[in-house]
Amino acid sequence: MSTLEIKNLQVAVSTDEGMKQILRGVDLTIKSGETHAIMGPNGSGKSTLAYSIAGHPKYTITGGSVLLDGVDVLEMRVDERAKAGLFLAMQYPVEVPGVSVSNFLRTAATAIRGEAPKVRTWVGEVKEAMASLNMDPAFAERNVNEGFSGGEKKRHEILQMELLKPKIAILDETDSGLDVDALRIVSEGVNRVKQTQDIGIMLITHYTRILRYIKPDYVHVFAAGRIVEEGGAELADKLEEKGYAEYVTA
Amino acid sequence: MSITSLNSNLLAPHTPTSREELWRFTPLAKLRGLHDLDVKLTSRVSLGNSKTVAGVVISIVDAKDAPIDSKTEDLVSLRVREMASKVLRIEVAANAEISEPIFLARTVESLDPEVSRTEILMGANSRATIVVENVGSITLAEEIEMVLDTGSQLNFVSLQEWESDAVHLGHHHAVIGKDATFNSTVITLGGSLVRLLPTVEYSGAGASAELSGIYFATSGQHLEHRIHVDHNIGYAKSRVNYKGALSGDKARTVWFGDVYIRANAEGTDTYEVNRNLLLSDGARADSVPNLEIETGEIVGAGHASTTGRFDDEQLFYLQSRGIPANIARQLVIRGFFLEIVSKLGLPEIEERIMARIENELEKASA
Numbered sequence: 001m002s003t004l005e006i007k008n009l010q011v012a013v014s015t016d017e018g019m020k021q022i023l024r025g026v027d028l029t030i031k032s033g034e035t036h037a038i039m040g041p042n043g044s045g046k047s048t049l050a051y052s053i054a055g056h057p058k059y060t061i062t063g064g065s066v067l068l069d070g071v072d073v074l075e076m077r078v079d080e081r082a083k084a085g086l087f088l089a090m091q092y093p094v095e096v097p098g099v100s101v102s103n104f105l106r107t108a109a110t111a112i113r114g115e116a117p118k119v120r121t122w123v124g125e126v127k128e129a130m131a132s133l134n135m136d137p138a139f140a141e142r143n144v145n146e147g148f149s150g151g152e153k154k155r156h157e158i159l160q161m162e163l164l165k166p167k168i169a170i171l172d173e174t175d176s177g178l179d180v181d182a183l184r185i186v187s188e189g190v191n192r193v194k195q196t197q198d199i200g201i202m203l204i205t206h207y208t209r210i211l212r213y214i215k216p217d218y219v220h221v222f223a224a225g226r227i228v229e230e231g232g233a234e235l236a237d238k239l240e241e242k243g244y245a246e247y248v249t250a
Numbered sequence: 251m252s253i254t255s256l257n258s259n260l261l262a263p264h265t266p267t268s269r270e271e272l273w274r275f276t277p278l279a280k281l282r283g284l285h286d287l288d289v290k291l292t293s294r295v296s297l298g299n300s301k302t303v304a305g306v307v308i309s310i311v312d313a314k315d316a317p318i319d320s321k322t323e324d325l326v327s328l329r330v331r332e333m334a335s336k337v338l339r340i341e342v343a344a345n346a347e348i349s350e351p352i353f354l355a356r357t358v359e360s361l362d363p364e365v366s367r368t369e370i371l372m373g374a375n376s377r378a379t380i381v382v383e384n385v386g387s388i389t390l391a392e393e394i395e396m397v398l399d400t401g402s403q404l405n406f407v408s409l410q411e412w413e414s415d416a417v418h419l420g421h422h423h424a425v426i427g428k429d430a431t432f433n434s435t436v437i438t439l440g441g442s443l444v445r446l447l448p449t450v451e452y453s454g455a456g457a458s459a460e461l462s463g464i465y466f467a468t469s470g471q472h473l474e475h476r477i478h479v480d481h482n483i484g485y486a487k488s489r490v491n492y493k494g495a496l497s498g499d500k501a502r503t504v505w506f507g508d509v510y511i512r513a514n515a516e517g518t519d520t521y522e523v524n525r526n527l528l529l530s531d532g533a534r535a536d537s538v539p540n541l542e543i544e545t546g547e548i549v550g551a552g553h554a555s556t557t558g559r560f561d562d563e564q565l566f567y568l569q570s571r572g573i574p575a576n577i578a579r580q581l582v583i584r585g586f587f588l589e590i591v592s593k594l595g596l597p598e599i600e601e602r603i604m605a606r607i608e609n610e611l612e613k614a615s616a
């Protein structure tokens with residue numbers, strides 16, 4: 001049982017014109033077994049929230065706190081956060097030339113588990129996870145995300161989530177760029193992880209489509225750097241119908 | 251113009267100074283007189299093979315019986331030709347396909363400046379891989395001349411794994427015949443000062459050259475590579491790909507890629523790229539691709555050069571998966587160099603080179 005507590009989180013980025021405030025007091029608590037959908041207009045700060053929790057160096061925390069099971073996440077290095085059980089499926093996964101997927105996955109699993117996975121079981125584990133995400137085994141020998149299509153990159157993110165078994169996963173627009181079949185396959189992957197691992201999920205999305213597969217327990221509306229409304233799954237349908245007008249003009 | 255100055259008839263022997271374009275980056279004071287006409291250089295055949303290989307004749311011949319084919323030269327090559335009395339000759343018989351790599355090991359004796367000449371003659375339609383292994387401490391000026399007859403293929407590898415006091419000036423010149431293929435891989439990790447000139451010219455259409463290299467300079471090292479491709483005839487191809495990394499105070503690399511497409515070189519196809527990774531402050535990489543084109547009737551000609559720091563996004567991505575920063579860096583560097591090293595098809599050397607790079611990385615970041 002884990003809890004991620006985001007309290008009054010304030011984050012800025014440095015721009016040519018100086019610091020620009022993006023997050024203006026985010027409060028959100030995610031517990032194992034829960035799925036929280038975050039929906040909000042472009043530029044409202046959803047990815048900023050995700051990256052700040054993961055520890056991207058571009059963002060400056062100007063206030064608030066993030067605790068994982070009571071431990072201050074913001075004090076940890078990026079790799080320590082991952083070891084503590086946080087995972088971010090990125091909106092734009094990064095290409096790493098020269099590093100093969102299999103080497104990358106093994107190195108990551110070794111780091112997170114604290115010991116190298118046993119060769120025999122590991123190979124099977126990776127194969128099985130790839131097969132269930134409909135990924136060609138050939139991807140294992142390709143360089144990380146290099147030349148992957150948008151949808152392939154997203155599947156690769158979920159593959160990592162399955163293998164690294166985080167306590168709390170943040171999925172930043174994992175559904176964008178997926179075709180209908182891929183959306184179903186990736187959603188099934190997420191649901192499999194939800195069932196087999198006691199995981200809490202923050203699901204950032206623009207579309208209700210994915211929420212038909214991955215049922216959210218809570219839906220949060222994100223606008224101008226904070227959560228402006230909360231509700232159940234029905235809130236997503238309302239957003240789809242009416243858009244964000246009432247939140248952004250406020 | 252740096253390109254034409256590497257061509258013959260332009261140089262009268264003299265002691266170069268740092269005011270000259272070709273020498274302005276090289277710390278001449280570290281050369282122990284290799285470049286200085288007043289300093290006597292010993293002639294010694296310092297390369298040799300440990301094993302005989304069927305289809306290959308290795309001999310030592312008088313310099314007067316080994317005339318130079320190269321039309322590309324520099325001041326130190328001129329000295330090597332003048333001073334070297336004996337030449338190591340490696341002849342691969344026509345049609346011989348030598349599957350086993352031929353290893354040539356350097357013997358070292360002292361730090362007294364010396365010269366060495368080697369000649370590699372590839373018979374028509376022959377194939378071979380020749381690996382020069384430079385280890386130890388030396389003050390060396392050398393020339394390796396390679397002549398590839400019609401349809402032959404030579405994979406030439408020069409490994410500079412010198413001790414930290416070695417000084418090495420080298421000229422590797424290939425004359426590539428009709429439909430012949432020359433693959434050169436230069437790997438420079440050791441040495442106090444290494445300045446290599448991999449140069450090629452062509453003697454028949456359909457000839458192809460692939461010049462690859464990696465270098466890794468740490469504190470106080472000067473590693474310089476000056477590539478010169480002379481598209482002196484038409485319908486020849488060249489690819490140049492060099493990658494370097496630098497770490498530590500006063501780590502210094504210089505890379506020049508001169509590609510010269512002469513007026514008669516129609517149908518030329520060339521591309522060159524140099525990428526440098528700066529791993530710390532205080533290191534300096536110069537990278538100068540240089541394309542001189544005298545005819546528009548070509549297939550393609552391009553160049554690229556980048557010098558940058560670690561990609562923070564790559565590091566963040568790896569770290570966000572639990573991989574500690576130092577291992578993330580290692581992974582990226584390994585990948586950066588592996589592109590070239592893995593093409594050697596020599597797994598033992600690949601492992602040795604990568605291990606040395608990782609070892610130096612660790613030392614540099616400690």
Ligand SMILES: Nc1ncnc2c1ncn2[C@@H]1O[C@H](COP(=O)(O)OP(=O)(O)OP(=O)(O)O)[C@@H](O)[C@H]1O
Nearest residue numbers: 013014015020022041042043044045046047048049
């Ligand atoms: N370096 C920067 N300079 C100026 N503005 C920046 C910089 N980095 C981020 N921003 C701004 O921060 C805001 C929040 O960006 P963020 O990526 O978090 O939005 P988002 O909600 O994820 O949007 P989307 O739905 O399009 O993915 C945007 O307006 C963006 O332009």
Ligand SMILES: [Mg+2]
Nearest residue numbers: 046047048091
């Ligand atoms: Mg976003």
